[in-house]
């Protein structure tokens with residue numbers, strides 16, 4: 001058995017749902033998300049043995065008419081990696097039915113057919129049902145109501161669990177979130193609902209709690225006495241790429257900061273939960289995330305820099321406002337650096353810097369914990385440069401954890417240089433890292449809610465950003481313009497420096513698998 005297989009198999013054997021029939025009902029199956037993420041992830045689960053052909057029904061549901069064959073042809077180009085035979089076997093499981101989202105009758109009539117299939121496959125055994133909402137939030141409640149009346153309320157004794165996966169955006173501010181949340185709560189209790197934030201499914205984000213709490217070396221340092229700043233960065237080297245219509249009414253804060261990056265930050269900053277894995281851990285973890293979010297004051301304008309991208313200097317890329325789907329006078333930010341302050345005994349005074357932008361110089365996401373300088377090091381080393389240690393966890397591309405550390409430059413001189421303790425995943429592990437969606441759908445099937453966002457977490461996160469978002473929506477803040485392909489507005493570096501982040505600049509170069517410099521005597 002290869003290393004790759006050995007890392008997969010124990011997971012498959014943990015799946016106690018496998019003997020039951022599983023019906024997956026994908027609402028919005030004709031849409032972009034379903035094609036690009038939901039179905040490819042279901043395919044991944046199927047070809048790795050997490051979904052069993054003669055126990056699984058996958059039914060797509062949306063308003064447009066389509067035959068099963070047409071639907072399968074549309075999915076085919078999005079299925080990557082597997083063999084043609086694996087693709088065919090998976091697509092044979094996928095059927096498509098048309099219906100309205102607000103029609104209990106339409107959903108009921110599809111389920112009449114599905115119940116027959118379930119009975120055929122189940123041979124009297126148990127049936128579980130997963131409903132995936134790959135739809136805009138405006139239709140969460142209508143389809144939620146139709147499913148409840150047509151399926152959940154009429155579930156017979158053979159039905160085991162029913163679970164709902166819902167996708168962001170969960171509102172646009174505190175008020176719209178509350179409205180959506182109370183409408184959904186009137187239909188479903190919290191244990192039915194799995195709110196996806198795909199950043200929680202990324203390998204390195206899943207690694208955070210293990211790294212923090214299973215190593216004796218980190219937790220004693222993880223506080224205001226030793227940490228100087230924490231930076232969470234998200235950069236994309238492309239613009240809104242035709243998604244300007246959606247993006248313009250959201251902006252970068254609603255698009256990635258209020259959700260993905262704040263989720264990552266709450267895992268970095270929270271107190272240890274009662275349990276990280278096993279029985280009860282989902283609520284223990286989420287309790288701690290909410291607590292830390294509730295210690296953050298709403299963002300003040302002076303703690304943020306907003307930007308919007310211009311065209312590329314060589315003319316190869318157009319400015320944000322030149323996108324046909326964006327109004328010419330839009331002031332929607334495509335870049336933001338925001339400093340958050342956690343008012344609790346662990347973090348009081350430590351800046352948590354969240355930086356996110358589109359059309360920048362590179363694509364990357366990372367977490368950077370910068371530690372304070374070693375006490376007395378200036379004197380000990382005769383004024384030679386000693387730089388602050390940094391623990392960096394790179395989420396993408398190329399997952400890595402490295403600690404920037406001062407060591408003696410190899411050779412005869414006694415000169416400190418910055419080097420790294422380096423764990424690069426590609427070099428260390430021969431294992432397929434699954435897409436975040438694949439991982440998260442499997443977690444839903446296993447009934448593990450820890451990596452899904454609870455209602456009260458969302459409330460707390462909207463409360464942090466809502467006053468700022470309203471100022472932006474009211475046109476009270478003009479973003480600073482930056483060139484496509486740059487690092488964003490220079491004011492961002494000025495802000496991070498002002499709050500205490502120290503950029504090491506030319507003191508450090510990473511030279512993969514190469515020797516460092518000339519030997520000094």
Ligand SMILES: NC(=O)C1=CN([C@@H]2O[C@H](COP(=O)(O)OP(=O)(O)OC[C@H]3O[C@@H](n4cnc5c(N)ncnc54)[C@H](OP(=O)(O)O)[C@@H]3O)[C@@H](O)[C@H]2O)C=CC1
Nearest residue numbers: 231233355368392400402420422423424487493503508510
């Ligand atoms: N295992 C591995 O794969 C390892 C890879 N490396 C690589 O080595 C390189 C250097 O690593 P590292 O030192 O961690 O990261 P960088 O030097 O790229 O950046 C460090 C931080 O400084 C910021 N920054 C960059 N330029 C400026 C500036 N002019 N003023 C203020 N802030 C600035 C960056 O912000 P911003 O992102 O916004 O530009 C980033 O947050 C990277 O490419 C890294 O991937 C290093 C160690 C191990």
Ligand SMILES: O=C1O[C@H](COP(=O)(O)O)[C@@H](O)[C@H](O)[C@H]1O
Nearest residue numbers: 198199236255256260365396436
């Ligand atoms: O949710 C979103 O995330 C993507 C970035 O996801 P990643 O996994 O590729 O980092 C972002 O491009 C998009 O604008 C946003 O809506």
